[in-house]
Amino acid sequence: MLETVAQAVINGLLIGGIYALVSIGVTLIFGVVKIVNFAQGEFVMIGMYLSFYLSTQFGIDPIASLVITMPVLFVAGVLIQHFLIRRVLGPNDMPQIFLTFALSLLLLNLALMLFTANYRTVHTSYSDEAFHLGGLYIPVAKLIAFVVAMFLSGALWVFLHTTDLGKAMRAASQNRDVATLMGINPNRVFCVALGIALALAGAAGSLLMPFYSAYPFVGQVFVLMAFVAVVLGTLGNVMGALIASLMMGIAESLGIQYVGADSGLLVVFAMLLLTLAFKPNGLGGGRAR
Amino acid sequence: MDKTNKWSVLSIAALAAIALALPLLVTSSFAINILIRILLFSFLGVAWNLMGGYAKQLSLGHAAYFGLGAYTSTIMQVDFGISPWIGMVAGGVVAMLASLPIGWLCFRLRGPYFTIATIATAQALMLIFLKFRDFAWGAEGTTIPNLGNAPLMMQFEAKSAYYYVVLGLLAIGLAVTYTIENSWIGYYLVAIGEDEDAAEAIGVNAPSIKRNIYMISAFLTALAGTFYTQYIYFIDPATAFSFNISIEAALVSIVGGIGTLWGPVIGTVLLETTSTLLQSWLGSSIGGLQLTVYSLILMAVILWRPTGLIGIVGEAYQRYLRRRPVRA
Numbered sequence: 150m151l152e153t154v155a156q157a158v159i160n161g162l163l164i165g166g167i168y169a170l171v172s173i174g175v176t177l178i179f180g181v182v183k184i185v186n187f188a189q190g191e192f193v194m195i196g197m198y199l200s201f202y203l204s205t206q207f208g209i210d211p212i213a214s215l216v217i218t219m220p221v222l223f224v225a226g227v228l229i230q231h232f233l234i235r236r237v238l239g240p241n242d243m244p245q246i247f248l249t250f251a252l253s254l255l256l257l258n259l260a261l262m263l264f265t266a267n268y269r270t271v272h273t274s275y276s277d278e279a280f281h282l283g284g285l286y287i288p289v290a291k292l293i294a295f296v297v298a299m300f301l302s303g304a305l306w307v308f309l310h311t312t313d314l315g316k317a318m319r320a321a322s323q324n325r326d327v328a329t330l331m332g333i334n335p336n337r338v339f340c341v342a343l344g345i346a347l348a349l350a351g352a353a354g355s356l357l358m359p360f361y362s363a364y365p366f367v368g369q370v371f372v373l374m375a376f377v378a379v380v381l382g383t384l385g386n387v388m389g390a391l392i393a394s395l396m397m398g399i400a401e402s403l404g405i406q407y408v409g410a411d412s413g414l415l416v417v418f419a420m421l422l423l424t425l426a427f428k429p430n431g432l433g434g435g436r437a438r
Numbered sequence: 439m440d441k442t443n444k445w446s447v448l449s450i451a452a453l454a455a456i457a458l459a460l461p462l463l464v465t466s467s468f469a470i471n472i473l474i475r476i477l478l479f480s481f482l483g484v485a486w487n488l489m490g491g492y493a494k495q496l497s498l499g500h501a502a503y504f505g506l507g508a509y510t511s512t513i514m515q516v517d518f519g520i521s522p523w524i525g526m527v528a529g530g531v532v533a534m535l536a537s538l539p540i541g542w543l544c545f546r547l548r549g550p551y552f553t554i555a556t557i558a559t560a561q562a563l564m565l566i567f568l569k570f571r572d573f574a575w576g577a578e579g580t581t582i583p584n585l586g587n588a589p590l591m592m593q594f595e596a597k598s599a600y601y602y603v604v605l606g607l608l609a610i611g612l613a614v615t616y617t618i619e620n621s622w623i624g625y626y627l628v629a630i631g632e633d634e635d636a637a638e639a640i641g642v643n644a645p646s647i648k649r650n651i652y653m654i655s656a657f658l659t660a661l662a663g664t665f666y667t668q669y670i671y672f673i674d675p676a677t678a679f680s681f682n683i684s685i686e687a688a689l690v691s692i693v694g695g696i697g698t699l700w701g702p703v704i705g706t707v708l709l710e711t712t713s714t715l716l717q718s719w720l721g722s723s724i725g726g727l728q729l730t731v732y733s734l735i736l737m738a739v740i741l742w743r744p745t746g747l748i749g750i751v752g753e754a755y756q757r758y759l760r761r762r763p764v765r766a
Binding site: 185236248251262265365380425 | 543551555557558559696725727729730732740
């Protein structure tokens with residue numbers, strides 16, 4: 150009994166690391182640029198397909214392909230901010246919501262046309278390996294993904310707190326007008342925020358590839374999780390998103406274990422609705438706007 | 439009666455006459471099917487527009503009410519033999535009641551997070567109906583028993599009959615919108631859409647107005663759900679609560695022009711015509727093509743015409759009016 154619970158918690162925690170990468174991206178964009186990127190999940194999908202093709206065409210290990218997917222998606226993020234999102238930033242949030250939503254629809258359906266709806270998998274030497282710890286079972290691929298995800302989250306935290314650019318980003322998220330008056334170029338900061346967020350999504354894609362199938366709709370699973378985690382963790386709060394993602398991973402895994410295999414998502418939605426009902430500003434407090 | 443007013447009455451009368459006569463001229467069932475789709479999605483857009491357009495509460499979860507309407511009437515018909523005409527109204531009432539708790543939850547958030555919460559509620563309802571095996575057929579869904587030509591059970595042999603039903607729905611939707619637009623509620627809604635805090639500061643009871651308009655929007659959306667199920671003779675959670683329904687309702691309104699009476703209709707005509715032309719041009723349907731094109735149109739509209747395409751039509755009409763020689 151206790152072992153089953155422990156196993157479910159471990160499974161949830163490991164996948165929660167991936168959710169964290171996606172939700173940190175969403176919360177970073179929300180905090181700095183003040184928009185919600187509905188297309189965040191589609192960049193996870195793009196990261197997965199990039200890793201898939203790098204692996205099948207060039208024999209590059211999916212996790213190692215992170216060094217390619219992250220820079221590629223960073224550049225994509227900068228371009229999207231500069232050419233698309235910059236044009237709809239304003240007091241009215243309707244264009245912002247529907248621009249990123251249209252981007253999500255576009256990428257998803259382009260993927261459907263280019264790659265078809267088939268599931269793609271990469272089999273690595275460590276895909277089926279696992280550690281046995283007492284009665285517990287820890288898959289190697291998921292463990293690597295979790296460790297790398299935590300390393301990247303930590304690196305982002307260090308970046309935001311020690312470098313000038315990182316401090317500029319935090320300043321812009323606290324008060325954009327004052328930050329601009331202090332000589333911070335908002336568009337440059339926004340470009341970097343989008344770049345980092347998409348790079349994290351790309352990293353999530355590469356890390357998923359050894360144990361998860363790529364298909365055009367795969368991003369939707371992750372983006373829904375990320376939205377819930379971002380609300381739970383208080384909008385715009387990177388640390389909150391990280392902790393909430395890990396919790397959500399565990400809750401989903403327990404839901405699958407005790408409610409039914411198809412109920413993981415239902416548990417997550419229930420969590421979102423309960424949060425909205427009782428803690429609309431996130432578990433840590435703060436403003437929900 | 440001033441001149442523009444007289445002209446708009448005349449043009450609406452002409453439009454109604456064309457809409458009523460169209461099935462007499464167009465007899466191919468392929469074309470009628472497209473016309474029905476256009477009217478149905480226009481109606482969905484009109485229902486969405488009350489909430490999303492006038493009050494700018496951008497819901498992407500209207501499939502919740504579409505599905506509730508569809509399931510209510512189908513359960514009443516299949517299990518109890520009650521006519522879908524009654525089921526349709528019952529479905530609307532169920533959707534209205536459901537919109538109360540859903541709205542209570544979602545209105546706690548604003549802007550994009552309201553949107554996300556609405557997506558989550560619609561998806562949650564779909565997951566719940568997938569689990570309802572005992573009285574709602576679970577994931578397999580069910581077919582509606584075909585009774586041949588039974589107008590009292592909302593089943594017709596002639597496709598044109600469906601056309602008139604959905605045309606009637608659209609007319610109701612437009613009439614409701616017109617009435618609201620021209621009443622004090624309409625002004626309050628626009629004030630909420632512009633700036634909710636400012637609207638409340640001058641005494642608009644925003645929560646109550648939003649709740650009421652959400653109920654009307656949900657009611658109308660549920661009617662569309664019943665009609666659609668009767669039209670395709672089939673229901674399952676994936677079609678009744680399809681995210682695409684939520685998307686389409688919002689999409690046609692934004693492309694046409696949100697917060698305007700005719701915006702959703704113009705948007706639907708443009709999008710449905712484009713998709714039909716594309717499909718006939720490319721022969722067979724390619725998975726993802728239709729939504730790829732829709733999303734490109736949506737992006738173009740947001741970047742270059744954020745008020746929607748109705749502006750173009752309006753400008754052309756104004757130019758036409760100005761160029762017309764003034765008679766004594």
